[in-house]
Amino acid sequence: MPSDPPHSERSRPRKSHSGSSRHDSGQRGAGDRRPPRPLVNPDPARFAAVCLVSHVVDQRWTLEEAMRKEQAFVRLDGRDRGFAAHLTLATLRALGLVDAVLATKLAKPLPDSAHFAKALLRVGAAQLIEGLAPPHAAVGRSVDLAKFEATGRGFAGLINAVLRRIATEPLVRPHDRERVPALWWNRWRTAYGGEAADAIAESLSRQPALDLTTKGDAAAIAEAVGGTVLPTGSIRLKETPSDVTTLPLWGxxxxxxxxxxxxxxxxxxxxxxxxxxxxxxxAPGGKTMQLAATGADVTALDLDAGRINRVAENLARTSLTARLQVADARTVDAEPYFDAILLDAPCSATGTLRRNPEALWIKTPSDVARFAAMQIELVKAAAGALKPGGRLVYAVCSLEPEEADPAVAAALEAGLKLAPILAEEVPGLGQAVTEQGLLRILPYYWADQGGLDGFFIARFVKLL
Known part of the structure; x- marks a missing residue:
């Protein structure tokens, strides 16, 4: 999943890059007295960020998909690539806040067809509202890009005026709850209360930390990479590198x-x-590597062959082994033969809102219902494949009760019994353990240490 690399703002002149295939050739008729548009991209990193935001908001792509397909981003490397990714994620984490501010500066919304101009305005405003860049760079580069992109040229003056107003006029900052769509905030208020819903929304104001799981001595590796060992055993880096593969001992x-x-x-x-x-x-293999590192005989299953390849690559790098299988987990062999099963089920992923903020804008409660039905099927398949006395851990990185309670009920109906999770098993997260022994982690927990993803986890044992 995408995460923010470190970045530094560059307002100095940039090297020339070719632009997107969408810009026009610069040819003009004899009577056209407008100044010629530049033939080189004035800011490839910001341009790529605008394209990514447009894909997410207008085409409902995931950010991972957009980063894979958008050539303006694919062509970047080094600091440019890191800055583009950081700017995109920061804009999406503040999207609701940005739109609320823009609504006070615009006499009327931009046309629905003005995808590039709207995305450019959002990225420019995010830089100013979130303090991501000096005002002169945020405004000037946005105007330059409007003039560069054929579909944005007619909005260059408007973009200049609106961003200058945001940069110079006193800013009445909306409440952090504006960061998320009201339909999600209201759901969380119903489930956890208004104070918790506000804290979840406010967690979007912080860049998520980079955590590591190790198969060796966590304290020694933490010292080597410049991190600290969290109460649960993970390593949290003090600074996020632009390229994790450059960290000590990665190889x-x-x-x-x-x-x-x-x-x-x-x-x-x-x-x-x-x-x-x-x-x-x-996929992508983090949990498989954890299981393999214990010396267990692990079978790793996933529906997507490409994603299984990622598991294979991760296993090879860490010198761990597991059997790899491409299959639909709902049709796993019903003959009971596994001692333990880990089911980290596909879900709405609203718990990872800091890392995948686009989920709040491209998914709806109808997606939650679809995932919940799939999760019940997966739980039943898992129950059938367990040996008597075997253990199942069910997990989703979702904040939605519909992706928790029905799955627990399905497990109980399938002949499993809750094996309560104890507070001492999750040091520092005692507040997340329910009376039933279920684990409900909210993204604002450990706020003083940088927070963590939202998760629901339940553990069961199959009756003999």
Whole structure:
């Protein structure tokens, strides 16, 4: 999933790059007295960020998909690539806030067809509102890009005027709850209360930290990479590198990137050497590596062959082994033969809103219902593939009760019994343990340490 690399603002002149295929040739008729438009992209990094934001908001692409397909981003490297990714994520995390401010500066909304201009205005405003760049750079580069892109030229004056107003006039900053669509905030208020819903929204104001899971001595590796060991055993870096592969010991395969909350499901499964273990939805492989590192006999299953290839690459780098299988986990062999199963199920991913903020804008509650139905099927398949006495950990990186409660009910109906999670198993997260022994992590927990992803985790045992 995308995360923010470190960045530094550059307002100095930039080297020339070719622009997007969407800009015009610069040819003009004899009577056209307008000054010629530049033939080179004045700011490739900001241009790429605008294109990515447009793909997400207007075409409902995931950010991962946009970063893979948009050539303006693919062509970048080094600091430009890192700055473009950071600017895109920061804009999406502040999107609701940005739109609320823009609504007070615009006499009327831009036309629906003005995709590039709207995205450019959002990225420019985000830089000013969130303090991501000096005002002269945020305004000037935005205007330059409007003049460069054929579909933005007619809006250059408007973009200049609006951004200058944001930069110079007193800013009445909206409440942080404006960062998220009202339909999601209202759902969280119903589930957790208004104060918690506000805290979830406010968590979007902070760049997520980079966490590592290690198969070795966490304290030694933390010292080597410049991190600290969290109470649950993950390593949190003090500074996020632009390229994680440049960190010490990366090439030796001693650790991998994994949010501290995402590392908990495998830890709570507590596998032992020699146990037959199934990772039902394995990609990209963080949990598979955790399980394999315990000495268990691991089968990693995923529906997507390309994603299984990523698991294979991660296993190879860390010198860990697992059987890899491409299949629909809902049709896993019903013959009970696994000692333990980890089911980190596909979900709405609203718990990862800091890392994947686009989910709040491209998904709706109808998606939650669709995922919930799939999760019930997966739980039933997992229950059928467990040995009597076997263990199942069910997890989703979702904040939605519909992706938690029905799955628990399905597990109980399938002959499983809750194996309560104890507070001492999740040091520092005692507040996340419910009376039933379920784990409900909210993104604002550990705020003083940088927060963590939202997760729901339940553990079961199959009756003998």
């Amino acid at each position: 030796e395969g001693n650790y991998w990137v994994q949010d501290a909350a995402a590392a908990l499901p495998a830890r709570l499964l507590a596998t032992k050497p020699g146990e037959k273990v199934l990772d039902m939805c394995a």
